[in-house]
Amino acid sequence: MDIEFTSQVEDAERVEWRRDQVVRAAVERFAINGYHGTTIKEIAETAGVSPGLIYSYVKDKEELLLLVFMIIFKKYQEEIPKQLEGLHDPLQRFCAAVRAYCESVGSNIGATVVGYQESKSLNAERRKIVKALELETNELIAGPVRECMKAGYFRSVNADLFTFRLVLFAHGWALKHWHFRDIITLEGYIEEGLDQFLHALLTPFGWQHWYSLIGAEEASRQQRAPKRRADPRKRK
Amino acid sequence: MDIEFTSQVEDAERVEWRRDQVVRAAVERFAINGYHGTTIKEIAETAGVSPGLIYSYVKDKEELLLLVFMIIFKKYQEEIPKQLEGLHDPLQRFCAAVRAYCESVGSNIGATVVGYQESKSLNAERRKIVKALELETNELIAGPVRECMKAGYFRSVNADLFTFRLVLFAHGWALKHWHFRDIITLEGYIEEGLDQFLHALLTPFGWQHWYSLIGAEEASRQQRAPKRRADPRKRK
DNA sequence: GAAAAATGAATGAACATTCGTTTAATTCCC
DNA sequence: GGGAATTAAACGAATGTTCATTCATTTTTC
Numbered sequence: 105m106d107i108e109f110t111s112q113v114e115d116a117e118r119v120e121w122r123r124d125q126v127v128r129a130a131v132e133r134f135a136i137n138g139y140h141g142t143t144i145k146e147i148a149e150t151a152g153v154s155p156g157l158i159y160s161y162v163k164d165k166e167e168l169l170l171l172v173f174m175i176i177f178k179k180y181q182e183e184i185p186k187q188l189e190g191l192h193d194p195l196q197r198f199c200a201a202v203r204a205y206c207e208s209v210g211s212n213i214g215a216t217v218v219g220y221q222e223s224k225s226l227n228a229e230r231r232k233i234v235k236a237l238e239l240e241t242n243e244l245i246a247g248p249v250r251e252c253m254k255a256g257y258f259r260s261v262n263a264d265l266f267t268f269r270l271v272l273f274a275h276g277w278a279l280k281h282w283h284f285r286d287i288i289t290l291e292g293y294i295e296e297g298l299d300q301f302l303h304a305l306l307t308p309f310g311w312q313h314w315y316s317l318i319g320a321e322e323a324s325r326q327q328r329a330p331k332r333r334a335d336p337r338k339r340k
Numbered sequence: 341m342d343i344e345f346t347s348q349v350e351d352a353e354r355v356e357w358r359r360d361q362v363v364r365a366a367v368e369r370f371a372i373n374g375y376h377g378t379t380i381k382e383i384a385e386t387a388g389v390s391p392g393l394i395y396s397y398v399k400d401k402e403e404l405l406l407l408v409f410m411i412i413f414k415k416y417q418e419e420i421p422k423q424l425e426g427l428h429d430p431l432q433r434f435c436a437a438v439r440a441y442c443e444s445v446g447s448n449i450g451a452t453v454v455g456y457q458e459s460k461s462l463n464a465e466r467r468k469i470v471k472a473l474e475l476e477t478n479e480l481i482a483g484p485v486r487e488c489m490k491a492g493y494f495r496s497v498n499a500d501l502f503t504f505r506l507v508l509f510a511h512g513w514a515l516k517h518w519h520f521r522d523i524i525t526l527e528g529y530i531e532e533g534l535d536q537f538l539h540a541l542l543t544p545f546g547w548q549h550w551y552s553l554i555g556a557e558e559a560s561r562q563q564r565a566p567k568r569r570a571d572p573r574k575r576k
Numbered sequence: 577g578a579a580a581a582a583t584g585a586a587t588g589a590a591c592a593t594t595c596g597t598t599t600a601a602t603t604c605c606c
Numbered sequence: 607g608g609g610a611a612t613t614a615a616a617c618g619a620a621t622g623t624t625c626a627t628t629c630a631t632t633t634t635t636c
Contacts, residue, residue, distance in 0.1 A: 139376075140375075141461065224373060224374035224457060225374060261536070265520070265529070265532060269512065269533070272509070272515070273505065280504055280508075284501070300502075300505075300540035300541070301540070303541070304537070305536070305539070
């Protein structure tokens with residue numbers, strides 16, 4: 105899904121970095137005081153520009169917020185497929201997708217939190233855009249989940265609901281970052297979560313397959329999950 | 341934790357129902373357009389009173405928001421202990437606590453969503469109050485979780501983190517209600533979630549205990565129970 | 577008929593947005 | 607190459623609107 109933004113400035117390259125500069129500042133402020141608690145003047149100061157300049161690159165304040173949403177979704181859409189590249193095993197794809205989603209959240213904590221808290225601040229049309237992007241992104245996770253069920257690795261549960269729980273788990277890192285950053289790393293958070301999700305769904309057959317993956321990898325690293333591209337054997 | 345609110349009106353009983361009336365209207369509006377997207381005038385209209393009246397019962401708009409938070413926490417603090425009453429078995433207490441938490445969310449969807457989205461709209465001091473209440477409430481869940489670990493029913497994981505996941509799961513019902521109300525009931529949501537959480541944590545000993553509970557209860561009602569136990573092999 | 581409640585028009589502060597002006601960059605001409 | 611002319615960007619003070627809040631007045635209660 106592509107959305108168009110118009111700008112008073114012609115030079116495409118300039119538009120891009122100015123927008124980036126301004127949106128970055130906006131995220132920074134929004135994350136602290138929320139959308140409504142932040143003035144354009146503050147954003148301008150943070151970005152080191154004048155308030156007027158912002159309106160050369162963005163239609164209104166709300167569009168700035170929409171751009172924050174776009175950042176997050178773009179990251180998902182890029183990172184998850186990239187991490188799945190070359191992986192054919194459903195179980196590996198599942199793990200990789202969840203990790204990629206969480207890592208994306210982890211590198212955009214401010215934006216994720218803003219996204220959670222400010223969807224009501226968008227007008228109806230823009231909310232619709234965001235909702236569509238959200239569902240589109242969910243599919244990146246739901247795909248591997250369904251593959252795992254089809255292969256018999258996961259017992260059969262409501263895939264939509266389960267996907268939603270995975271997504272919420274990922275967002276959780278951002279939502280409670282203030283609480284957890286002191287007691288656990290993102291890696292730890294991911295692996296503990298994955299471990300629990302796997303325990304929740306793996307069938308005996310799934311476990312068998314899982315151990316074959318682990319074994320194939322490296323017994324030395326008898327972690328809970330295979331790190332990256334592990335077993336190249338194709339199943340199916 | 342008790343917070344006091346002062347009012348220009350003396351009669352305590354009247355104060356209570358007026359506040360209730362106004363806060364109810366506030367939740368209704370906040371849930372649609374958010375805190376900042378809602379005017380006092382709208383709230384007054386929804387409640388069927390004048391804008392001025394609101395200020396006889398509430399210091400300012402923000403206090404109205406704080407009252408919304410109080411509603412949610414009060415519900416948790418009342419419902420969860422009530423549902424745990426008389427239960428001594430850790431596993432039963434765990435399930436009951438999770439169910440009670442979810443049910444509380446279910447009967448206050450609007451307020452829960454508002455709580456999630458508007459914490460940034462409170463000033464620092466009020467945010468602190470809310471944060472404290474949140475941790476206090478989490479303990480109602482964390483308690484049974486720790487009991488289950490101590491009893492050997494749950495394998496040992498980070499209890500704080502796990503509690504947080506349970507809480508997030510409960511909030512999830514409110515956060516994505518628009519999406520899930522059509523495809524699943526709250527009961528279904530709770531039981532599917534519980535089932536997965538149990539699979540994730542129960543030890544072989546825990547499963548044994550679980551089946552003894554189920555058996556002792558009524559075999560007829562076994563859909564709540566997982567069909568198959570997970571692989572008992574210890575990992576890690 | 578006093579006191580308590582409730583009203584809603586008036587007030588004033590906050591803030592998004594505009595736009596006339598300034599500054600910088602680029603082009604053109606000799 | 608340099609200086610004038612043109613165009614593009616950026617600035618930031620001024621504008622107008624939107625509310626939260628107040629309070630003089632009216633209505634209700636006892």
